[in-house]
Amino acid sequence: MxxxxxxxxxxxxxxxxxxxxxxxxxxxxLSPYLTTLPxxxxxxxxxxxxxxxxPTPRIAETxxxxxxxxxxxxxxxxxxxxxxxxxxxxxxTCIIANxxxxxxxxxxxxxxxxxxxxxxxxxxxxxxxPNVKKGGMAFGTDPIAAHQVVSEVVKRSSLPVIAKLSPNxxxxxxxxxxxxxxxxxxxxxxNTMLGMKIDIRSGCxxxxxxxxxxxxxxxxxxxxxxxxxxxxxxxxxxxxxxxxRTLEDVLEMLMAGATAVSVGTATMIDPxxxxxxxxxxxxxxxxxxxxxxxxxxxxxxxxxxxx
Amino acid sequence: MSQICRxxxxxxxxxxxxxxxxxxxxxxxxxTAQAGQFVNLQVxxxxxxxxxxxxxxxxxxIDRELGMIYLLIKVVGVGTEKLxxxxxxxxxxxxxxxGHGFRxxxxxxxxxxxxxxxxxxxxxxxxxxxxxxxxxxxxLGVTDQKxxxxxxxxxxxxxxxxxxxPGVSSQRKGLVTELAAECLxxxxxxxxxxxxxxxxxxxxxxxxxxxxxxxxxxxEERMGCGVGLCFSCVCKVKQDDGTGEWKHERVCTCGPVxxxxxxxx
Ligand SMILES: Cc1cc2nc3c(=O)[nH]c(=O)nc-3n(C[C@H](O)[C@H](O)[C@H](O)COP(=O)(O)OP(=O)(O)OC[C@H]3O[C@@H](n4cnc5c(N)ncnc54)[C@H](O)[C@@H]3O)c2cc1C
Ligand SMILES: Cc1cc2nc3c(=O)[nH]c(=O)nc-3n(C[C@H](O)[C@H](O)[C@H](O)COP(=O)(O)O)c2cc1C
Ligand code: FES
Numbered sequence: 001m002x003x004x005x006x007x008x009x010x011x012x013x014x015x016x017x018x019x020x021x022x023x024x025x026x027x028x029x030l031s032p033y034l035t036t037l038p039x040x041x042x043x044x045x046x047x048x049x050x051x052x053x054x055p056t057p058r059i060a061e062t063x064x065x066x067x068x069x070x071x072x073x074x075x076x077x078x079x080x081x082x083x084x085x086x087x088x089x090x091x092x093t094c095i096i097a098n099x100x101x102x103x104x105x106x107x108x109x110x111x112x113x114x115x116x117x118x119x120x121x122x123x124x125x126x127x128x129x130p131n132v133k134k135g136g137m138a139f140g141t142d143p144i145a146a147h148q149v150v151s152e153v154v155k156r157s158s159l160p161v162i163a164k165l166s167p168n169x170x171x172x173x174x175x176x177x178x179x180x181x182x183x184x185x186x187x188x189x190x191n192t193m194l195g196m197k198i199d200i201r202s203g204c205x206x207x208x209x210x211x212x213x214x215x216x217x218x219x220x221x222x223x224x225x226x227x228x229x230x231x232x233x234x235x236x237x238x239x240x241x242x243x244x245r246t247l248e249d250v251l252e253m254l255m256a257g258a259t260a261v262s263v264g265t266a267t268m269i270d271p272x273x274x275x276x277x278x279x280x281x282x283x284x285x286x287x288x289x290x291x292x293x294x295x296x297x298x299x300x301x302x303x304x305x306x307x
Numbered sequence: 308m309s310q311i312c313r314x315x316x317x318x319x320x321x322x323x324x325x326x327x328x329x330x331x332x333x334x335x336x337x338x339t340a341q342a343g344q345f346v347n348l349q350v351x352x353x354x355x356x357x358x359x360x361x362x363x364x365x366x367x368x369i370d371r372e373l374g375m376i377y378l379l380i381k382v383v384g385v386g387t388e389k390l391x392x393x394x395x396x397x398x399x400x401x402x403x404x405x406g407h408g409f410r411x412x413x414x415x416x417x418x419x420x421x422x423x424x425x426x427x428x429x430x431x432x433x434x435x436x437x438x439x440x441x442x443x444x445x446x447l448g449v450t451d452q453k454x455x456x457x458x459x460x461x462x463x464x465x466x467x468x469x470x471x472x473p474g475v476s477s478q479r480k481g482l483v484t485e486l487a488a489e490c491l492x493x494x495x496x497x498x499x500x501x502x503x504x505x506x507x508x509x510x511x512x513x514x515x516x517x518x519x520x521x522x523x524x525x526x527e528e529r530m531g532c533g534v535g536l537c538f539s540c541v542c543k544v545k546q547d548d549g550t551g552e553w554k555h556e557r558v559c560t561c562g563p564v565x566x567x568x569x570x571x572x
Contacts, residue, residue: 022537029535029560033311044538052555057529059539064356066531073538073555217356246354268532269349269360271402272311 003285006259006293008237009185011122011160013039013094013260015278016293020241020264021045021098021124022070028087033271036278039260040094045126048106050076054131055208060197065218066265067195069209071131072100077113085119096162098124100136108152115158125153128166128191130213140166143178154183162239165189167222176230187230188239188262190223216265217243224256231257231298247280255299309405310335316397317375322456327380327391334374336403340366342431343408343525343564347533348401350386362386363530365428366404379427379460405533406563409523413439415497420446420487420511422503426457428525429502433464444490448483448507484510497521509572522567528558535560543571
């Protein structure tokens with residue numbers, strides 16, 4: 001019996017560690033560094049058409065974090081099917097596609113096409129990218145738009161649907177409830193927080209696209225707070241992420257109410273980290289005689305919630 | 308294949324307050340490293356939050372027999388300052404060797420053009436080219452007197468030097484592109500290798516004309532992961548379909564060395 005296995009609705013993972021979209025390429029770039037596979041790998045955000053993304057510099061370091069403004073550079077659906085899917089075919093874990101679009105119809109078409117691919121096990125709907133002009137975060141900051149996109153994706157998908165939420169909102173619970181009502185199987189959160197950095201020598205913004213998304217340890221307390229809030233108002237499982245880097249951070253995220261935990265920025269710094277976290281979590285469970293992670297998920301929630 | 312490894316600093320040679328040369332024991336990396344490849348190294352202590360990211364540095368010299376690699380470092384900020392202050396015996400976590408290095412040909416004449424710290428990867432290149440019998444000419448453009456120390460790094464290849472702000476009249480004032488133009492008009496070169504700041508790369512790229520096809524450019528871009536995961540480090544290269552359109556490619560995995568006729572400035 002694998003004590004690390006978790007269920008995310010219809011999706012079963014061998015362990016609760018997942019690598020976050022945009023920080024593990026299309027999986028094949030990361031897999032050579034992985035000795036133990038994480039329970040899931042979320043691919044770089046895909047759009048219907050190929051995108052070249054934003055001008056450089058696209059990354060800047062900030063206290064305990066990074067700002068990125070990649071702008072969803074990706075090969076587009078056609079090239080993905082042609083040249084990328086074969087590269088992920090023999091990575092033996094749950095492969096999750098992450099999708100973005102300018103319109104609801106684009107999300108729906110991507111869903112239909114990706115549902116047909118044997119390599120893909122679930123679809124994560126990115127309604128929270130802060131780095132593109134149209135779509136992206138615009139859908140994720142309005143409950144009505146979020147509901148509309150997610151319900152259309154759910155309708156067209158034969159795979160489990162994960163809705164990825166933006167932290168750039170006043171009350172994330174409203175959006176969480178909207179996507180649950182729209183039929184999402186899982187919620188993943190959080191995407192990056194919109195931020196900015198200025199080079200005081202030149203007086204200019206550092207990023208080519210001026211603003212970017214903040215990730216890394218700096219945002220962890222925000223992510224913990226939001227997972228804790230959302231866990232109290234939805235019944236579907238949550239994938240928690242934002243600044244996770246150590247076993248302690250994983251445990252904190254589980255206790256806040258997440259069923260699985262994604263690592264993003266920390267994988268960029270150390271590509272072997274996801275494997276190490278799986279092993280450390282296994283050791284921890286053995287040591288503490290935890291036979292099912294359910295016993296720590298949501299431990300910090302108010303007692304009437306803690307089932 | 309690149310590896311994540313714990314290496315050890317053998318010596319930190321302070322060339323002056325701006326430049327240092329690190330000798331590092333990293334046999335796994337030295338074994339397979341090619342000229343023009345780089346390593347991504349952690350500059351803070353384990354689990355460091357500031358600085359958070361690893362830093363990319365070209366492999367300056369390789370000593371396979373002793374399992375050593377050398378890095379030439381210019382101090383520009385927090386990370387490079389920390390590196391310069393490191394002591395022999397300290398451990399360093401690094402990933403390498405990374406990226407695609409120079410594609411060497413074993414015959415003819417080679418022109419190596421460096422701008423400042425761009426000299427770093429050209430040393431190992433010069434060693435390997437001359438070992439295979441290629442005639443090597445090195446041009447070095449620097450800003451000021453302090454940068455002159457970079458020429459000593461290349462001493463055995465007798466670099467021709469040009470300076471933006473010369474201190475004495477015996478030193479030639481100007482840009483390295485001028486030196487390159489003179490060399491190319493007086494002699495035929497079969498291979499041209501360029502590494503330096505972007506304005507210099509761009510100017511040379513425009514000036515090379517029919518020589519572009521024999522040229523290789525080592526590019527630099529702000530990096531996140533160094534191993535192809537994050538798409539932070541892109542540059543523009545020509546589409547393969549012959550339309551003349553460009554696309555973004557990752558410098559860390561497709562480069563840092565690109566053919567002159569494929570890169571777009
Ligand atoms: C493939 C590659 C090879 C390189 N090889 C060498 C080398 O051999 N020797 C060497 O001294 N440097 C090299 N660099 C540049 C080096 O990575 C940066 O100077 C270093 O990361 C700066 O770290 P820092 O913490 O000191 O600076 P920070 O405090 O992070 O930044 C200070 C300033 O340095 C500049 N900078 C920061 N990161 C980069 C970067 N990745 N590329 C260019 N400029 C940057 C920015 O203008 C910034 O304002 C290379 C870069 C790349 C991408
Ligand atoms: C360089 C970079 C690229 C990203 N690209 C995407 C993306 O394409 N789609 C997406 O849903 N999230 C993307 N994200 C957000 C991450 O998946 C994650 O939600 C966020 O970084 C917070 O987690 P972390 O602090 O562990 O990095 C990206 C993050 C980074 C740093
Ligand atoms: S630095 Fe991450 S892809 Fe190149």
